[in-house]
Structure formats: C-alpha cells, structure tokens
Amino acid sequence: MFFTAFSDTIPNLAQKNVMKIIKKIVLVFVAVFIMASVGGYLYFDRKFTPPENYLKVSGMTKKLPFKWASDEENSYAAMLLPIRIKGIDKTFYMQLDSGSQSTVFYKKSLESIQKKFPKQLNFNESLNEISLVFNLKDMTVSSESFELLDYGNNVDFETPNTENIIGTIGTDLFEKRKVEIDFKNKRISLLEKIDDKGFSIFEFKKRKIIFPMIIDNQKMKLLYDSGTSGYELIVNKEKWILYKSKKDKIKKENGNSWGTVLSVFTAPATKNIEFGNLKLQLSEITYIEGTSELQKMLMKRSGMQGMMGNKLLLNHKLILDCKNEKFKIEN
Template sequence: MKLFKKIAFVFLIIIVLFCLGGYFYFQKKFTPPENYLKVSGIAENIPIKWISSNENPHSALLLPIEIKGINRTFYMQFDSGSPVTVFYKKSLESIAEKFQNQLKIDNENSSIYSAFKIGKMNVASNDFGILDYGEKINFDNPNAENIIGTIGTDLLEKRITVLDFKNSQCSFIEKIKEDDFANFEFKKRKILIPSVIENENLKLLYDSGTSGYELITTKEIWQQYRNKNSAIKTEKGNSWGNTLSVYSASAKKKIQFGKVTLNLSEVTHIEGTSDLQKFLMKRSGMQGMIGNKLFLNHKLILDCRNEKFKLE
C-alpha cells in the first residue's frame, strides 16, 4: 500500500511539473517581445489606402510611409492582430539593391535597424523583425502599391490611434479628451473589445488583418447567427502563406459597442486554423474576431496604454 502511495505521489509530481512546464512554455511563446520602438512626433489625417481582392474592396488597410534616407513612398499594412511591427525580406532586399548603404539587414538574426515616417511621426528601432515574405518593389510604376511590412500594436502602445473610416483617414496622437470612453482589454498587445449581440456579452479580438470581414467566429456561433438557408460565399484566405477556407453568410443582427449599436449583416467562419490557435482562442475567452468592415462608416479611437476606446 505504501509503495502504491509513493508511485501515485511521483506521478502527481510529474503531472504538476508537466502542467507548469506547459504553462511557462505558452507564456514565453505567445508573450510578445519588449517594445523597442522609439516614437516621436504625431501623425494626423494620414490617408488610408484599401487593397481589393476578388469581390472584397476592403481586404487590407495600407498606410503610406517613408524610409529614412529614401525619397519614395512605400506602404505598410495596418494589422492590429500583430503584436510587433515587421518588415518583409524580399521587399527590403530589392530596396537595398537600389539604394545601397541605406538599409542594414541582419540576415543572421532576421532583423534590421531602420527608421520610417508616417506623416510627421518618426518610428525607429534597432531591432525590427524581418519575415521571409513580400514581393520585389516595382520602382518603374509610381502608382504601385509597394507593401514592405506590417504595422503592429507595438506602435498603438506608443500612441492613441484614431481610425476615421468614414473619411478614410488615420491619426496617431498623444492626447485626446476621453469623454464617454469604454474599457477594453489589451493583453499581450491583443485588442479585446467587449460587445453585445442578442443580450449576450462577447469578447472580440479587433484584428484589422481580417479587414474585409464583419465578424469571424466559431462554426457553432456562425450557424446560430447566419440567416437560415442563405447563400454561403466560399473563399480561400491567406495567413502568412497558409491557405485557409473562409465561409461567409448573410446575417441580420445588432451588435453593440459601448453606446453605439451597429448592424451586423454578415458572419464568417474559417477552417484550416491549427488546433493550437483554436486552443489559444478558447483560453483567451474571446468568441471571435472583428475586422474593419464593421466600422466603415464610423470612427474608432483606441487608447491601448490606458485600455480605453470609443466608437463614434
């Protein structure tokens, strides 16, 4: 009997250590790195540029930027689902080839020291990450949408962000009078906004990388919210090179953010995400993601540092 108790105790210790190890592994893996951005100045009324794909006119939101020392306008995608600002390797290599000595790419550590401007706001870092992604720059076409990277929520941590979708403008400012602002969660640089649909409280991740969709949720909630017998639109999505199956259907619901109520006319679910992503979604307590499409006729103000937001 004593031997059995000792064996059971050893197994219990192993299970506890395994659980603790898993916890610290996930904490380390999904905790964003320190925010190394150095930001000065502000950017006001920066024009938003939309990318269209298939039948979706708002599939991505781009902001114009200038790299220090290069008199050209490039674009970076505004992605509130990314906790870090990164550049694309293939795009940078073609810039470095044309403008020698302006960019210092550290291929060994997949990072770069650089600085760029959005309006009158300067953003610099000794350690911008680089993804093996992107396309060569088209220098011959002055109207080309040369996308060289992604702006993440590390920038939003440094400035109050005003997304004026109604007037297709964006601002990054330092101060604003916060009347009638509501709370949201800013965990691991993820923006989790509270909402209400049919008297049910939901926590939704604002991910502008899913720009052209109103609400992306689980298949079960998708079945609950969509109009029955409505046509299902099927698309292929791309997440950093991974192909996803995207299913959208019409809906007729009301969704409330703070004191503002919007019409939810479409609901979407995605297949092809990993079991790990599904697990993390459940662990975070969020019930779905919202993109930019839901806010197209409104202004969204995000103060990530103080976890306050307002929808006008």
Template sequence: MKLFKKIASVFLIIIVLFLLGGYLYFQKKFTPPENYLKVSGIAEKIPIKWISSNDNSHSALLLPVKIKGISRTFYMQFDSGSPITVFYKKSLESIAEKFQNQPKIDNENLSISTAFTIENMNVISDTFKVLNYGEKINFDDLKAVNIIGTIGTDLLEKRITVLDFKNNQCSFIEKIQEDDFVDFEFKKRKILIPSTIENKKLKLLYDSGTSGYELITTKEIWQEYRNKNSVVKTEKGNSWGNTLIVYSASAKKKIQFQKTIIHLSEVTYIEGTSDLQKFLMKRSGMQGMIGNKLFLNHKLILDCKTEKFKLE
C-alpha cells in the same frame, strides 16, 4: 500501501511539473517581446488606402510610409492582430539593390535597424523583425502600391490611434479628451473589445488583419447567426503564407459597443486554423474576431496605454 503512496506522489509531481512546463512554454511563446520602438512626433489625418481582392473591397488597410534616406512612398499594412511591427525580407532586399546606402538585414537574427516615418511621426528600432515574405518593389510604376511590412500594436502602445473610417483617415496622437470612453482589454498586445449580440456579452478580438470581414466566429455560432438558406460565399484566405478556407453568409443581427449599435450584415468562419490557434482563442476568452469592415461608417479611437476606447 506505502509503495503505492510513493508511486502516486511521484506521478502527481510529474503531472504538476508537466502542467507548469506547459504553462511557462505558452507564456514564453505567446508573450510578445519587449517594445523596442522609439516614437517621436505625431501623424494626423493620414489617408487610408484599401486593397481589394475578389469581391472584397476592403481586404487590407494600408498606410503610406517613408524610409529614411528614400523619398519614395511605400506602404505598410495596419494589422491590429500583430503584436509587433515587421518588415518583409523580399521587399527590403529589392530596395537595397537600388539604394546601396540602406541598412542591411541581419540575416542571422532576421532583424534590421532602421526608421520609417508616417507624416511627422518617426518610428525607430534597432531590432525590427524581418519575415521571409513580401514581393520585389516595382520601381518602374510610380503608381504601384509597394507593401514593405506590417504595423503592429507595439506602435499603438506608443500613441493613441484614431481610425476615422467615415473619412478614410488614420491618426496617431499623444493626447485626446477621453469623454465617454469605456474599458477594453489589451492582453499581450491583443485588443479585446466588449460587445453585446442578442443580450449575450462577448469579448471580440479587433484584428484589422481580417480587414474585409465583419465578424469571424466558430462554425456553430456562424450557423446560428447567418440567415437560413442564404448563399454561402467561399474564398481562400492567406495567413503569412498559409492557405485558409473562408465561409461567409448574410446575417441580420445587431451588435452593440457601449452606446453604439451596428447592424451586422455578414458572418464568417474559417477552416484551416490549427488546433493550437483554436485552443488559444478559447484560453483568451474571446468569442470571435472583428475586422475593419464592421466599422466602415464609424470612428474608432483606441488608447492602449489606459485600455480605453470609444466608437462614434
């Protein structure tokens, strides 16, 4: 009997250590690094540029930027699903070929020390992460849209963000009168916005990387929300080089954010995400993702420092 108790105790300790180790692993893996951005100045009413793909006219939201020492305008994708601002290796390498005085990529740590500006706002870091991604810059075409990186929510920690989709403008400011603002969650630099659909309270991840979709949810909820016998649109998506299959169908639902009601005309689900991603989605408490398309006729103001937002 004593031997059995000892064995049971050993197994219990092993299970506890396993669970603790798993918890610490996930905490470390999915906790974003310290915010090393140094931001000065503000940017007001910056024109938004949209990328179109197939039948989707709002598949990505781009903002114009300039790199220190180069007068040419480049673009970075605004992605509220990314906790850090990153640059694309292939794009930077082609810039370095043309402009020899540019900072060199630290290939060992895949990082770069540089600065970029959006109007009068300057963003500096010694440790911008560099992804093995992107395309060579087309310097021959002055109208070419050359994308060199992604702006993440680390910048949103430094400035209040005003996304004026009505007028296709974006601002990063330091102060605003926060009348009628309400709470949202900013966990691990992820934006979780409270909403209501058919009297059901939901927490939805605002991921502008899924720009051209209104609501992305599970297959089960997709079946529930979509119009029956509606045509299903199928397309391929891209997540940092990984191919996903995206299914969208028409819907007639109302989604409410604080006092603002938006008509949901389309609902989407995605196949190809990993079991780990699905697990993390459930663990975070979110019931879906919303992109820019849902807010096209509205203004979204996000203050990530105070975790307050307003939708107009």
C-alpha cells in the same frame, strides 16, 4: 499459535506494500499533471507574450490618408498606410494590423530596395533584423531591431503609383500613441493626447486588443484584428451556425495567413451588437477552416470567443487609448 499469528501478518504486510505502491503511483501522476499544467501555462503564456517594444517614436500625425488593398473577392483585404524610409525619395506602404503585436518588415521586399539603394539599408543577417527609420507623414518611427520576415514581393520602381507593401505595422506603435481611425473618410491620426470623455473599457493584454461585446444577449470577448479587414465577425463553427441566417446563400473563399491557405465561409446574419457606446447591426458572420490546432488552443486559452475585423466599423470612427485601455466609437 505463533505460526498462525505470523501467517496472518503476511497478507497484511503485502496489502500495506500494495497500498504504498498505489500511493506512490498516484503521487507521481499528480506531480506529472501539475508539471504538465504549469509547463502548458508557461508555454502558452510565452506564445502570447510579445517581445519588448523597441520602437522610438517622435512627433505625431493627423489625418493621414490610408488605402484599402483589395482582391477579387474582398474590397477591404488590408488597410495600407503610406510611409517614407529615411534617405529614399519614394512612397512605400505598410499594412496596419492590430492582430500583430510587433512592427515587422518583409525581407524579400527590402532586399529588392537594397539593390537600388545599397547605402540606405543595413541588414543584421545573424539576428535577422534591420535598423531602420521611417516616417508616417509628420511622425518618425525608428528601431535598431525590426524583425525581418521571409515574405513579400520585389518592389516595382518602374510603374507609377504602385502600392508596394514592404511590412506590417503592429500594436507596438499603439503603445506609443493614441489612435483615431476614421473609416468613413479613410484617414488615421496617431496622437499624443485625446479628449477622454465618453470612453468604454477594453483589454489591452499582451498587446492584443480585446473588445467586450453583447451579441444576441450573450457577452463575448472579441479580438480586434484589422488584418481580417474584409470581415465583420469571425467565430467558431458552432456560433456561426447559431448566428447565421438559415436559408441564405453561403459564400466560400480562400484566405491567406502568412502564406497558409485558409477556407473562409461567410453567411448573412441579422443580429444586434452592443459595442461600446453604440448599437451596431451585424449583417454577416464568418468562420475559418485551416487554422492550426495551436492557434485554436491559443485562442481558447486567452478567453477570446472570436475576432472582429474592420468591416463592422466602415461608417464609424474608432478611437483607441491602449495605454489606459479605453475606446470610443463615433458616427
């Protein structure tokens, strides 16, 4: 009897040990999954979180004329604002890019300016930054720590009226001033106060402008990226196939994102868009190949379903109050 009872406990003990091991393995997998999820969230959160806004802004500017940079395939490749650097009697240009969270300068362009004006520019080589003061007409913008990008071209001082582009103005400036972009008359105003009637709500999340829209009776969140000026609406391939006209010709061109070559596909479309207080007509739609998996993941994690450029607004005025997350479009 004793032998029989003892022998019966052996498989029971083995079974209990196996169950304990399985439970431990499951707990380890759960812990790893939780840690990976938290780590992934923190990683993507850091990727989207902009650096602190160090801009100092005084005054305001009204109806500052801007120019469109163009290339062979695109008449609205970029919106250029004229600026003056303190101590240098020459007009330079910076691209207004609502897709950039910070104002940055192009190191190669500034190095060529420094050769001609060595006392006016002081680089912090160890931090890859520069202390600079510049003017947008009557408004002064300064920072002790503008980031420098290893990008840009040598400034042409010999050819009159050359559009020397030396940097990018980002949405850190939008935190400091209300913005009115009059696309029809090619003027921009950066103001301290605006009339607050007739506004709609948008998200200004980590200095990203995210507009709510309704396209084909579907609600969408679209990133407003003025750096994609020449396009009305950029979506993923699936939505591009869904919204584009079926038989019209597709246009393919090469794009450029900080030196990375992209393939851009644009097709005609005939869809209505409910955007703020207006209904607009979508005439074309675009998707892009060549973006990194990280960029795709960041877009997906943010909840955004596409990007809107300036082309949709060329006959309108866009008014942005980023601090209070309100916008309005006027004819």
